[in-house]
Amino acid sequence: RFEGITMAPADPILGVSEAFKADTNELKLNLGVGAYRTEDLQPYVLNVVKKAENLILERGENKEYLPIEGLAAFNKVTAELLFGKDNPVLQQQRVATIQGLSGTGSLRIAAALIERYFPYSKILISSPTWGNHKNIFNDARVPWSEYRYYDPKTVGLDFAGMIEDIKAAPEGSFILLHGCAHNPTGIDPTPEQWKKIADVIQKKNHIPFFDVAYQGFASGSLDEDASSVRMFAARGMELLVAQSYSKNLGLYGERIGAINVLCSSADAATRVKSQLKRLARPMYSNPPIHGAKIVANVVGTPELFSEWKEEMEMMAGRIKSVRQKLYDSLSAKDKSGKNWSFILKQIGMFSFTGLDRAQSENMANKWHVYMTKDGRISLAGLSAAKCEYLADAIIDSYYN
Ligand code: PMP
Numbered sequence: 340r341f342e343g344i345t346m347a348p349a350d351p352i353l354g355v356s357e358a359f360k361a362d363t364n365e366l367k368l369n370l371g372v373g374a375y376r377t378e379d380l381q382p383y384v385l386n387v388v389k390k391a392e393n394l395i396l397e398r399g400e401n402k403e404y405l406p407i408e409g410l411a412a413f414n415k416v417t418a419e420l421l422f423g424k425d426n427p428v429l430q431q432q433r434v435a436t437i438q439g440l441s442g443t444g445s446l447r448i449a450a451a452l453i454e455r456y457f458p459y460s461k462i463l464i465s466s467p468t469w470g471n472h473k474n475i476f477n478d479a480r481v482p483w484s485e486y487r488y489y490d491p492k493t494v495g496l497d498f499a500g501m502i503e504d505i506k507a508a509p510e511g512s513f514i515l516l517h518g519c520a521h522n523p524t525g526i527d528p529t530p531e532q533w534k535k536i537a538d539v540i541q542k543k544n545h546i547p548f549f550d551v552a553y554q555g556f557a558s559g560s561l562d563e564d565a566s567s568v569r570m571f572a573a574r575g576m577e578l579l580v581a582q583s584y585s586k587n588l589g590l591y592g593e594r595i596g597a598i599n600v601l602c603s604s605a606d607a608a609t610r611v612k613s614q615l616k617r618l619a620r621p622m623y624s625n626p627p628i629h630g631a632k633i634v635a636n637v638v639g640t641p642e643l644f645s646e647w648k649e650e651m652e653m654m655a656g657r658i659k660s661v662r663q664k665l666y667d668s669l670s671a672k673d674k675s676g677k678n679w680s681f682i683l684k685q686i687g688m689f690s691f692t693g694l695d696r697a698q699s700e701n702m703a704n705k706w707h708v709y710m711t712k713d714g715r716i717s718l719a720g721l722s723a724a725k726c727e728y729l730a731d732a733i734i735d736s737y738y739n
Pocket of ligand 1: 373440441442443444469517522550552582583584585591596
């Protein structure tokens, strides 16, 4: 009976790591998956994470089941980090927060909520977007369509197209927005553009749905990276936010994140939370405890919290410095006079190089540089020492 099952296609992002592993050339470089690496290109466990883990051990804490909604101390601090501690929406208890299985699991629970309570609504996602968004909404049976986002001519934002498409969507649609550090392009709206986006969303009674996977990791500041969400919340809008601690605390494999639903009353938030729990229970019963305790300890212990911010600045700073170095190397080596400054305008872990599929394949086949086929590279996987080599590879792939 299982004989009839066909082979599933490889995941386009995780498949890049497989190809990288199989390559035996010592020059090889993995710029596919978005995970932070040190200058020696090794994975990094934050010192604050180790300290928080020690605290858990010293206190002899147990491994009992969490409630369906997750660890209360985690849910409290995650909403505070996102909205800001003194945000009236928290004092008014208008936010329903439950712990999720990192960003992906939190998006998936929210998608299930949309499917159940808004069966006639669709969600608009940016073109392009993180590859898994389409999978998530397909699996949850939430219809989606795309809004214009990336303009290949400028390697920048197609702001007019974005606004037009959001305006044209049926009233009351969900609009998926990347809170900061858009994946895969690294292109974010300016504060002025964010205001205009909020204007059309509000006018059309759409519901914004933020995916916040890089808070603090993009600019180095937790507050700055949450400013888009906070601006929408300050307008009194209802909205959803999926959060992830994979990148900013390096907790990739712990699967820790949250889904927040900002409602118009405390009463509605209580009801929404009860339904989120109802959706979670048959899927995974309750979320994992370890990452939740790490986050609660890091954010809840003033000393660790300030140390976290320093480490995050260090990580964001390293990424910014290789971004600059890559730009410098490209500009120095490219004799055609092409302007590579779009690379400096992008933010976060990724850079969109403008390389097409065939050119991205040349990067792997000839140069042993692995990246997604949409032209995205993860700068978090690049070291200063490899910038020149990467610039050679990009220029060769671009012009040949
Ligand atoms: N959203 C975006 C935009 C992402 O880039 C990622 C990580 N690649 C996620 C969500 C989710 O990651 P995780 O499930 O590890 O939190």
